[in-house]
Amino acid sequence: SQQGEEDPQALSIQEGENATMNCSYKTSINNLQWYRQNSGRGLVHLILIRSNEREKHSGRLRVTLDTSKKSSSLLITASRAADTASYFCATDGFSGGYNKLIFGAGTRLAVHP
Amino acid sequence: DAGVIQSPRHEVTEMGQEVTLRCKPISGHNSLFWYRQTMMRGLELLIYFNNNVPIDDSGMPEDRFSAKMPNASFSTLKIQPSEPRDSAVYFCASSLSLAGPGTATGELFFGEGSRLTVL
Numbered sequence: 001s002q003q004g005e006e007d008p009q010a011l012s013i014q015e016g017e018n019a020t021m022n023c024s025y026k027t028s029i030n031n032l033q034w035y036r037q038n039s040g041r042g043l044v045h046l047i048l049i050r051s052n053e054r055e056k057h058s059g060r061l062r063v064t065l066d067t068s069k070k071s072s073s074l075l076i077t078a079s080r081a082a083d084t085a086s087y088f089c090a091t092d093g094f095s096g097g098y099n100k101l102i103f104g105a106g107t108r109l110a111v112h113p
Numbered sequence: 114d115a116g117v118i119q120s121p122r123h124e125v126t127e128m129g130q131e132v133t134l135r136c137k138p139i140s141g142h143n144s145l146f147w148y149r150q151t152m153m154r155g156l157e158l159l160i161y162f163n164n165n166v167p168i169d170d171s172g173m174p175e176d177r178f179s180a181k182m183p184n185a186s187f188s189t190l191k192i193q194p195s196e197p198r199d200s201a202v203y204f205c206a207s208s209l210s211l212a213g214p215g216t217a218t219g220e221l222f223f224g225e226g227s228r229l230t231v232l
Contacts, residue, residue, distance in 0.1 A: 031217055042204060042226055043156075100161075101158070105155045
């Protein structure tokens with residue numbers, strides 16, 4: 001399966017700490033994307049990293065991609081209570097004759113004031 | 114832009130009834146996706162359209178599910194007859210695909226979802 005698997009399933013930290021979430025996948029990909037979902041809301045795109053890129057930054061977010069290990073990590077620095085949400089990685093790859101964006105199960109992040 | 118608009122936000126129905134979920138994508142986007150989210154199965158891709166044409170419907174669980182996109186600004190997902198196991202949050206998402214189907218998927222813009230409960 002192409003589906004990404006996030007680790008850990010849940011993460012609880014204090015405000016100001018860094019949060020690291022990992023994603024592993026099984027097949028070759030075009031790109032990997034990270035999304036955020038607040039409770040009861042739709043998903044919001046955070047960052048896209050292409051298969052030929054190794055690292056990307058956006059504000060307090062840092063994403064790395066290691067295609068040899070088929071893994072990615074999302075680092076949120078100096079976390080805030082407002083970062084509390086579920087975070088999903090999504091892999092874009094060729095499956096069943098078409099390109100598809102397949103989501104992992106997500107990491108639930110709780111940031112305590 | 115108002116973003117992707119889905120309706121209804123909540124639907125409670127009885128087993129056997131027909132359910133129609135609606136989606137208005139972002140103007141100018143040419144790809145539209147329907148996903149289903151449950152605790153047990155996570156986010157599943159049901160079907161996606163490119164330029165109003167269904168490209169991949171392999172994720173549609175069974176014949177009770179059908180989706181249409183009659184024009185660039187409207188899509189429906191229909192379940193007939195509905196069953197309790199169809200209870201889930203159904204998301205519509207749209208994107209701008211410059212290179213067409215079969216190429217890399219870019220950023221998706223999601224609606225707020227339609228929460229379906231089938232009793």
